[in-house]
Amino acid sequence: MNHPVAEAAKDDSTYAAEEEARGLAPHRVGEVVMEVRNITLRFGGVTAIRDISFDIREGEIRAIIGPNGAGKSSMLNVINGFYHPQEGEIWFRGARRRGMRPHQIARQGIARTFQNIALFKGMTTLDNIMTGRLTKMKRGLVWQALWAGPAEAEEIRHREAVEKIIDFLEIQHIRKTPVGRLPYGLQKRVELGRALAAEPKLLLLDEPMAGMNVEEKEDMCRFILDVNDEFGTTIVLIEHDMGVVMDIADRVVVLDYGAKIADGTPDEVRTNQNVIDAYLGVPHE
């Protein structure tokens, strides 16, 4: 961005002060919404995550990075209730979570996208995003099957919400296209759309930019920032592309071999010796 104010964002505090001086509300990060305490996850004899703790604050973009096999996706699966850690606690909105199924967690307002796109290939973009509204549907099977009266009214309401997401993500032209026919970058966008349809409080993105070209990455960055900005959604994001992470994240957690090696703002993480070693390797004695 070439915006003078945005340039000032290199230094967060000056940025906020400057914005306040101009009568704007600077991007504020609120209190802790989720806390991960001493999580350890094992698959048989393999320890995927070892004693990891960090927190996620309201309204921030929190990145989890690390080399291959560092345990990033496992961490996301723990947060989203797909894996149950052997040790440790997860606190969400002041309550400790115990033994919940993923759909219960979805009801709590946590939505996610997947590293290897998990859409319904034969269904259209519109229908795929509509499935994201599932947790919001109130009418039962019978009403839905009859598709009349209150069920119809409800459907129209949900369709409206979905159309707003389609407009937001600029995918009007593929509204009626089966997603299996779409290029990879667009499928990723549809998946983000489906996650947004659940109106999440906390959005988990697993490598939203993997395999994209520069232009698609830039688009995706803009959408993530806009989601954060317009809806105030808290975002946890796993990403390989360091440039992207450093640009858009407020705080970064770095994992390596299942352990946390750094946690802080992008600038702090960038200069951390452990992180440099993990990414560039260390000479063996």
Next chain:
Amino acid sequence: MIRQEIPAPREDEMTVADPQGLANAETFPALLIANARERGQRPASREKEFGIWQSWTWQEVHDEARALALGLVALGMQPGDRMAIIGSNRPRLYWSIVACQMAGGVPVPVYQDAVAEEMAFILDHCEARFALAEDQEQVDKVLSIQERLPTITHILYEDPRGLRNYDHSTLHDYAEVQKLGRAAEAEQGPAMDARIARMQGSDTCVMLYTSGTTGKPKGVVLSHDNILITARAAAEFDGLTEQDSMLAYLPLAWVGDFIFSMGQAYVCGFCVACPESADTMHADLRELGPTYFFAPPRIFESLLTMVTIRMEDAGAIKRWLFARFMAHAKAMEAKRRAGSPLTGWENFLTRLGEILVYGPLKNVLGMTRVRVAYTAGEAIGPDLFAFYRSIGVPMKQLYGQTEASVFITQHPDDAVDPETVGVPTPGVEIQIREGGEVFYRSPGVFVEYYKNPAGTRETKDEEGWVATGDAGFFDERTGQLRILDRAKDVGKLADGKLFAPKYLENKLKFFPNILEAVVFGHERDRCMAMVNIDLSAVGNWAERNNIAYGSYQELSQHPRVLEMIEEHVRDTNRSLAEDPMLSHCQIARFLVLHKELDADDGELTRTRKVRRRFISEKFEDLVTALYSDMGEITTETEVTYEDGRKGAIRATLKIRDAETFPPAHARPTADRAA
């Protein structure tokens, strides 16, 4: 919302010369008021948003535009201030054009895909004080060049997304400006009414920058008279009414869009719809079914390609039906053009075809209701033209320029010839001067190039005649204008006869297998051609015919490919022989080039136009060989790779003679033509 009371005209005013009436309104603001009064409840704008078509009546458009205009005045717009409008086809951007005029300003639409550098030139040149940008992307672009634009004081945006945390000291939300305007109604309203009443047809209406293939863009100043008189004449010519409708999908900054979606829409009162996004144009077209449609040839071509591809995937019965009825349609179109009546059986088949093929096809293309369809901008292939006409889309050509407020000539409904561009639009005079260059004079002739009196004088003489830069002549058979080529490209054969290379090259390029062609003949006794095959088309053909090839070079010299190209050249020659003006330009010999002409090698311009002189120097050995009687030539050519490195390719090229035909018009008629 302001419901500005529009005074109903007294009865005696309605009869003869109501200066504020629809037929007489001289300016866009006056026309908008008249439209709101006389067809206030009819739809004026449509846009698909959230998957549903939203519409606004003339009354609503008037209220929206007025609110914005008052808001602009409240922000400090002074009479004569320029406002740049940057964005895609959105109703609010169209309204802003007339709102700017109401506030006394001059709208300057800018191509939204212009890079920041280009935009900086235009905004600086027109000394814009206001800029209306569609969204964050365009706002960022304007902000990035703002330092170089000291005149810019206010930037408005239509879509607030992503702009929440921007510095709002000079940035304004469109809706907020309208709010400001509604609040200022009582204070500023009467002054604005007085200003609108004072406006005259000779006032500046809009400034449009021509893209300019050479040098910097020029700002063409057009008055309300230019636009509205031309729009009225052309609308009357085609019988457009308020019942018509169109889809506005071409760039706002292009004069054609301005005259169709603003000029003719305001004059006739028809509804202009905007697509949901640039990518949904085809789907939107199909949903709307407009009655008035304009597209450059490449759009018609891409639509046809889409149909062809889908037909190839269709079942055997459908394919058979399509082939059978398209052949019938083509034959009937030829018959109609020749003026012979159809037999009863032929009529029956045509009607059956309408039910089985043509009707559904038009529906898929979104052209079921099209009453008037135009193409312009470049030469259109006769096959493409005939395809649309044969399925019942009344396609016509027009010839125009920014400097003429578009219309110079257009086809009348009953005399359409793909070779010509039609008869002069009512009010336009045409002269063919020395060297065959076409000159015109019309009410639409532009006022001036902004801040460029020398350029103005060069283009427009004291009597108001404007040089088109195109060479052409009136066709004897139809009395319509035919455009041959850019005047500076037209040459002469050694015997002094006319030589129009681009015309010949286009004729060759209409064959899908030929990607590019370069024709030589200036100051020579015969015409020769170099041809580039189209790798995708010819490659596809080779695959279907089991022809193996290792490289582009090998494919280009394959005997069967050469045969195919020879056939195309022969067909070209055959049709040239029919042409009284150009029968002497038949191609005597040709070769197929071993490399694709490329802008990186300097053989094409960045807009893919052939640089003839450069090519004749670079491939001098080939040209010499063409004009000798050699059957083949070995050559070495330097090429530039994508990364800038240079290499050389060596090849032996076959040169073939092409069959030529005796001119169809014997001596006596050919004399007349010369």
